[in-house]
Amino acid sequence: xxxALAGYPxxxxxxxxxxxxxxxxxxxxxxxxxxxxxxxxxxxxxPGKRSTEEWLEFLRANVGILNGMNxxxxxxxxxxxxxxxxxxxxxxxxxxxxGSSLFGIAQGSVAVEVDPDDPSITVPIGxxxxxxxxxxxxxRRRGATIRAAEDTIVVEISRLxxxxxxxxxxxxxxxxxxxxxxxxxxxxxxxxxTSQDVSELVAAAEVISVPAGESVIEEGAEDxxxxxxRRGSMIxxxxxxxxxxxxxxxxxxxxxxxxxxIDGSRRTATVRAAIKSEVVKFPGAAFNALLERKPEIRQxxxxxxxxxxxxxxxxxxxxxxxxxxxxxxxxxxxFLLDNGLGEATDVLLIDEKLCVGCDNCEKACADSHDGLSxxxxxxxxxxxxxxxxxxxxxxxxxxxxxxxxxxxxxxGPDGEVFIDETCIGCGNxxxxxxxxxIRMDAKPPAKPSFLSWLLFGNGPGPGEASYSWRKKxxxxxxxxxVAIKCDMCSGxxxxxxxxxxxxxGAAIRVSPERFLSVARLEEVE
Amino acid sequence: MASLFTDEDETGFAAAERRRSAEHESFLSHRRFFWAxxxxxxxxxxxxTYLLIDVEPRHNGGSWYGYTLGTLGLGLIVWLAWLGIRKxxxxxxSWSLKGWTSAHVWLGLSLVVIGTLHTGFQLGWNVxxxxxxxxxxxxITGIYGITVYATLPARLSENRREMTREQMVESLTMIDRQLxxxxxxxxxxxxxxxxxxxxxxxxxxxxxGRLRGPDRHDATRDALDRISTDRAYDRDEDxxxxxxxxxxxxxxxSQIDQIRRQMRTKALLEIWLFAHVPLTIALLAALxxxxxxxxxxx
Numbered sequence: 001x002x003x004a005l006a007g008y009p010x011x012x013x014x015x016x017x018x019x020x021x022x023x024x025x026x027x028x029x030x031x032x033x034x035x036x037x038x039x040x041x042x043x044x045x046x047p048g049k050r051s052t053e054e055w056l057e058f059l060r061a062n063v064g065i066l067n068g069m070n071x072x073x074x075x076x077x078x079x080x081x082x083x084x085x086x087x088x089x090x091x092x093x094x095x096x097x098x099g100s101s102l103f104g105i106a107q108g109s110v111a112v113e114v115d116p117d118d119p120s121i122t123v124p125i126g127x128x129x130x131x132x133x134x135x136x137x138x139x140r141r142r143g144a145t146i147r148a149a150e151d152t153i154v155v156e157i158s159r160l161x162x163x164x165x166x167x168x169x170x171x172x173x174x175x176x177x178x179x180x181x182x183x184x185x186x187x188x189x190x191x192x193x194t195s196q197d198v199s200e201l202v203a204a205a206e207v208i209s210v211p212a213g214e215s216v217i218e219e220g221a222e223d224x225x226x227x228x229x230r231r232g233s234m235i236x237x238x239x240x241x242x243x244x245x246x247x248x249x250x251x252x253x254x255x256x257x258x259x260x261x262i263d264g265s266r267r268t269a270t271v272r273a274a275i276k277s278e279v280v281k282f283p284g285a286a287f288n289a290l291l292e293r294k295p296e297i298r299q300x301x302x303x304x305x306x307x308x309x310x311x312x313x314x315x316x317x318x319x320x321x322x323x324x325x326x327x328x329x330x331x332x333x334x335f336l337l338d339n340g341l342g343e344a345t346d347v348l349l350i351d352e353k354l355c356v357g358c359d360n361c362e363k364a365c366a367d368s369h370d371g372l373s374x375x376x377x378x379x380x381x382x383x384x385x386x387x388x389x390x391x392x393x394x395x396x397x398x399x400x401x402x403x404x405x406x407x408x409x410x411x412g413p414d415g416e417v418f419i420d421e422t423c424i425g426c427g428n429x430x431x432x433x434x435x436x437x438i439r440m441d442a443k444p445p446a447k448p449s450f451l452s453w454l455l456f457g458n459g460p461g462p463g464e465a466s467y468s469w470r471k472k473x474x475x476x477x478x479x480x481x482v483a484i485k486c487d488m489c490s491g492x493x494x495x496x497x498x499x500x501x502x503x504x505g506a507a508i509r510v511s512p513e514r515f516l517s518v519a520r521l522e523e524v525e
Numbered sequence: 526m527a528s529l530f531t532d533e534d535e536t537g538f539a540a541a542e543r544r545r546s547a548e549h550e551s552f553l554s555h556r557r558f559f560w561a562x563x564x565x566x567x568x569x570x571x572x573x574t575y576l577l578i579d580v581e582p583r584h585n586g587g588s589w590y591g592y593t594l595g596t597l598g599l600g601l602i603v604w605l606a607w608l609g610i611r612k613x614x615x616x617x618x619s620w621s622l623k624g625w626t627s628a629h630v631w632l633g634l635s636l637v638v639i640g641t642l643h644t645g646f647q648l649g650w651n652v653x654x655x656x657x658x659x660x661x662x663x664x665i666t667g668i669y670g671i672t673v674y675a676t677l678p679a680r681l682s683e684n685r686r687e688m689t690r691e692q693m694v695e696s697l698t699m700i701d702r703q704l705x706x707x708x709x710x711x712x713x714x715x716x717x718x719x720x721x722x723x724x725x726x727x728x729x730x731x732x733x734g735r736l737r738g739p740d741r742h743d744a745t746r747d748a749l750d751r752i753s754t755d756r757a758y759d760r761d762e763d764x765x766x767x768x769x770x771x772x773x774x775x776x777x778x779s780q781i782d783q784i785r786r787q788m789r790t791k792a793l794l795e796i797w798l799f800a801h802v803p804l805t806i807a808l809l810a811a812l813x814x815x816x817x818x819x820x821x822x823x
Contacts, residue, residue, distance in 0.1 A: 352682030354551050356674055356794050360622070364615035378689040385682050450614055462613040494619040501615050504552045504674060505623040 013076075039078055046085050046153060059083065059155050063104035064128045065165070065172040066155075073168065080161040086148035093132070095145045098415040100159040102176070103132045108152030113145040114187065123186070124149060133180040134187070136162050137278075138231045138252035139396030140345075141415065143187055160407065181205045181280050184228050188255055189297050201290060206281045212342075215272035216279055217257055222266055224284035226257045231397065232277025233342050233512070235333070238269045238312065240319045246330035247315055248308075249274070249342075249516035252396070259305055261287055262298075268312065274342030328384060333516050335383035340435050341512045344393035345415050346488060348375065348498060349515075352385040354506035363463030364501030365486075371444045373464045374437070374486040375498060391498075392417065392437045392486035400429035400438060400485070416488035423482040430483055437486065442479040444470040553675065555627035564631035568638040571597075575642045584645035586653070587819070594643035598636060599812060602660065605633050606805050633667055636660060656815040659808040666801040673794050681790045684783060693787065697780045704773045710766040711752075718748040719770060727781050728788070736796075738789035739782035749774045 016034040023031045036052060043055045050058065056074045060066045069077060083106070086092055093099055095116055110131060111122035125131050125146075134143050136159060157165065166173040185198045195202075207230065210216055216227060219239055229252045236256070237244040247269055250256060256271050261284035291298040319326045341347055350361075359377055366373040375391035382388075398417045401409045408422040409429060419429070430438040448459035460469045488509075489496045499507050553561070571594065580588045586595055608629045612622055640660050648654045688696070701723055708719040725744040728734075752771055 351549065353679045355678050355682070357678075357681055357791060360612060363613075367615045368617075376689075378685075380687075382682060382685070382687050385679055387682070454610075454613075462615075493617040497615045500620060501612070501622050503612060503622045503626040504678075505550055505555065506678070508549050 033075070035075060035079060039075070042078060042083055046083055047151075055083065059104075059106050062106040062128055063130070063155055065104060065130055065169070065175045068169045068171040077157075077161060077165065078155075080158050080164075082156045084154055084156055086152045086154065088148055088150050088152075090148050092146045092148060092154065093142050095143065096141045098135075098141050098411055098413065099132065100135050100139060100411060101132055102130060102136045102157045102159075102162040104128075104130045104155045104157065106153045106155055109149045110146050110152060110154075111149040113147070116144075119145070122147075122149075130176065130179060133176055134183065134253065136176075137180055138229075140252050143253065177207060178202060180230070181207075181228075184230070184253065184280070188228065188253075189300060193294065193297065197290065197294065201282050201286050204283050204286050207278060208281055209276070209278045210273040212273050212275045212277075215270050217260075217267050217269075217271045219268065219270045220266050222260075224261055224264070226255060226261050226282050226284055226287045227271075227279045228255045228282070229253060230278040230280050233274045234271050234277065234279075235274050235337060235342075236269050236271050237330075238315070240316065240326065243327060244270070244330065245315055245319060245326050246333040246516075247312055249333070249337075249512055251513045252277075257284075258287075258301055259308070260284070262291070262301060262305060274337045332384050332386060335381070335386070336388070336512075336516065339381055339388040340393045340395070341388075341516070343395045343397065344512055345396060346509055346511055347393045348389055348391040348486075348496075348507060348509050350377065350387040350389055351506045351508065352382060352387050354504045355387070356504055356506075358503065359463070360501045360503060361498035361507050364497040366464035367462055368489055368492060368497040369484070369487075371447060371465060371470075372439075372441055372484055374439070374484060390435065390437055392488075393435060394486075394488065399432045399434055402432050403428045412487070412490045414488060414490055416490045417485075418487035418490060419483050419485060425480050425482045427483065429485075433485075438483050439485075440481045440483055442470075442474070442481045445473045445477070551675075552623045552626040552630065553671070555623055560628045560631040563628075564635040567632075568635040571635075571639055571642055584642070585647060586643055586645055588645075591643055591645060594639055598639045598643055598660075599816070601632055601636055601639065602808065602812065605629055605636075606809060609802065609805075630667070630671055633664060637664055652811060652814045652818060656808065656811040659804055659811050663801060663804045663808055666797045666804060670797045670801060673797065677790055677794055681787070681794070684786045684790065686783070688783075690787075693780065693784050697777065697784065700773055700777045700780060704770065704777065707766065707769045707773055711770060715748075715752055715767075715770075718744075718751050719774070722748040722774070722777070728784070732792070732796075735785075735788045735792040737785075739785040741785070743781075745774060745778050745781060749778060 020031060020033060039052045039056075043050070043052060046055070053071075056071065056078060059078070060069055060071075060074050066074070066077070086108075092103065092110060095113070105125065105127050107127060109124055109126045111124055112131070113119045113121065114123050115121040131146055132142070135141070162176075166176060182195055182198055182202045185201060186193050186195070208216075210232070216234065217223065219237075229250055231252050233252060234250040234254075234256065236247040236250065238247055239245075250271070257267075259265065260267050291301060315326060336349075355377075357378075362373040362375060362377055365375050375389055377389045379390040380388045394415060394417045398409065398411075400417065405426060405428070406422045406424055408420050408424075409417060410420065412418050425440065427440055430440055444465055447453075447461075447465060450462070452458040453461045460466060465473070494500055496509055499509055550556075574590070575584065578590055580590050585591050608625055611620075611625055640657055644654070644657055648657065704719060704723065708716050711719070722744040727743060727745070749771070752767055752774065
């Protein structure tokens with residue numbers, strides 16, 4: 001009851017607090033809270049000798065988004081976060097590295113390398129501010145390399161911790177939103193912009209969430225706003241001869257709607273959400289005012305616009321001569337988006353014009369992972385000989401992660417979503433996955449070696465052993481069922497075994513932004 | 526965090542990026558026909574040297590040139606046979622089975638030239654010619670394999686209509702169950718017909734049966750012919766039952782056809798391996814005999 005009064009949400013915490021109080025009343029004034037050793041461990045590598053309380057207060061006071069927390073919340077918060085110290089020049093994370101954690105600067109400052117070709121161009125982020133928010137919100141890879149500009153202490157907040165923080169502390173949510181909008185603007189147009197330049201735009205920005213399939217702009221409409229995709233993804237379509245023709249796929253972090261803003265024309269294409277998404281809407285007038293002030297940004301926007309026009313014109317010209325090919329391309333794109341490519345980061349596709357049905361992909365998968373296959377080649381949808389088998393898409397915002405009691409599902413260093421050994425086999429992830437790619441099964445006993453199968457016929461041979469063999473071989477041992485799914489063969493040299501083991505080149509793994517491009521139209525033809 | 530993303534991991538991303546952007550090519554055109562070009566070049570080179578080099582008294586497997594070709598051919602055959610091991614062992618490493626298959630196909634074809642020129646066209650009824658003949662048979666079965674791999678997969682995919690093997694069989698079981706219930710009101714003779722269709726084991730027909738494929742006259746079609754639309758019962762309610770059975774029999778026939786078509790296509794895709802692989806093993810045995818006898822009678 002004492003714990004409940006102090007505001008803890010879970011029985012576990014309340015029990016601990018109750019214990020502390022009883023101990024204190026009985027005269028044990030030296031008692032430290034139950035989570036003390038965990039926190040001591042987290043702070044032990046930081047420079048400067050401070051007690052746990054002092055560190056907590058130091059982080060709370062110095063990191064802007066943590067200001068609104070009380071000491072109790074701060075303790076709880078630090079359990080799922082980390083404090084780290086970086087020397088001057090040390091890399092905190094690199095461009096294109098996957099990662100969804102958020103960083104707050106408690107001391108020092110960092111430099112963002114905004115130009116991938118020239119690391120000397122940097123933008124500073126000072127004490128008290130945050131970085132890494134784009135990865136957190138969009139689920140995409142890091143947009144820039146960040147180095148410590150001086151000796152720096154940061155607090156790294158895990159995705160889950162950051163989500164909790166945003167729901168518990170409204171001021172933190174507002175601050176993260178504002179900063180992320182500003183950063184996304186700055187990042188889109190590269191160097192040459194400062195926060196003062198975009199402050200007017202940021203103030204007028206509005207975050208809108210868009211359900212899957214709903215359009216943000218309609219072809220032919222006269223609205224004049226510009227949008228940035230904050231999370232999710234969009235598809236651009238144009239009505240050609242009564243049918244929507246697929247023009248392009250826009251991942252989170254892209255902007256759209258600039259054409260009408262810049263040249264005052266009507267909307268030339270429809271943009272709609274491929275999956276549940278969030279966009280930031282900026283009024284066109286404020287954007288135009290910015291372009292007036294900054295000719296170099298204007299030039300960039302015009303260049304981008306020209307490139308997009310080119311794609312549109314290309315597809316329109318093809319429509320005249322190869323109408324069937326454009327329809328096929330649009331329908332294939334729509335089919336892939338219906339099958340989860342819109343939120344995928346890396347998905348296995350099978351070209352059924354090449355697949356001979358040997359199931360070597362499944363066998364290789366099983367033999368690379370404890371004898372259980374994580375993919376079902378034959379199941380899944382097919383369109384125009386393009387087959388999406390039942391296999392993990394490694395979503396940007398994985399549904400499976402939503403409710404994992406031991407927090408065993410994480411994103412690995414190559415972007416793969418994997419389940420670690422702390423899985424308790426509850427099956428929540430299996431139920432939450434809309435694509436049915438997680439199976440619950442017990443790890444089978446080891447098979448006899450390949451040579452002994454080849455020469456003497458021992459054991460079930462390559463691939464997943466039959467259920468009866470597994471059951472017979474595992475007799476007497478009790479192995480619990482756990483959740484298993486594709487981990488993109490993380491840690492295995494050479495990468496995904498399914499692709500390596502395909503004899504005909506039918507199995508490919510693709511990322512949506514590369515696969516859903518105009519290049520595919522030429523392939524269709 | 527910093528330690529997590531060292532240079533080593535950078536190559537990890539780079540590799541992943543390359544993999545994702547890798548051009549999607551079939552095993553025949555792998556690396557823009559690299560192996561086709563390599564093997565074509567090799568065969569051409571061997572042919573030219575065969576014509577240009579003057580071996581006394583004549584071209585023969587036992588000349589220095591013949592030994593060179595023989596060693597090359599033997600090495601190729603052993604390496605080509607290794608594909609069978611390679612494909613069953615998904616060890617770590619940056620190999621691609623597609624690359625192996627591509628090399629296997631194209632280099633295997635070049636053996637026609639290398640192996641034949643190695644004989645110097647001295648063929649006879651002996652173990653040496655046996656090895657050559659087996660090699661040619663392996664290559665011919667292989668050419669059949671390439672042909673079906675290039676042409677049949679699309680048909681397999683079209684016939685499947687997004688159904689898995691299990692789903693096809695399940696669908697048939699479901700139709701059978703409905704048929705059994707629907708046939709109850711029919712006359713004795715008609716019910717017997719339906720029962721005969723249900724009792725017939727439509728799939729245990731061996732290799733030839735698999736290859737014959739769909740559109741066969743079986744008990745289901747017999748029943749369909751008997752309870753055809755040509756005749757109708759006098760009373761309407763009987764005809765309703767008939768219509769239902771007729772519809773179900775039609776569905777059953779087309780479901781059986783789909784499974785049979787699937788089985789036939791799969792059989793055509795696999796059958797050559799039942800010749801290709803045993804012939805390869807026979808070839809390896811014959812080669813061993815050929816090499817030993819050559820050195821024994823040196």
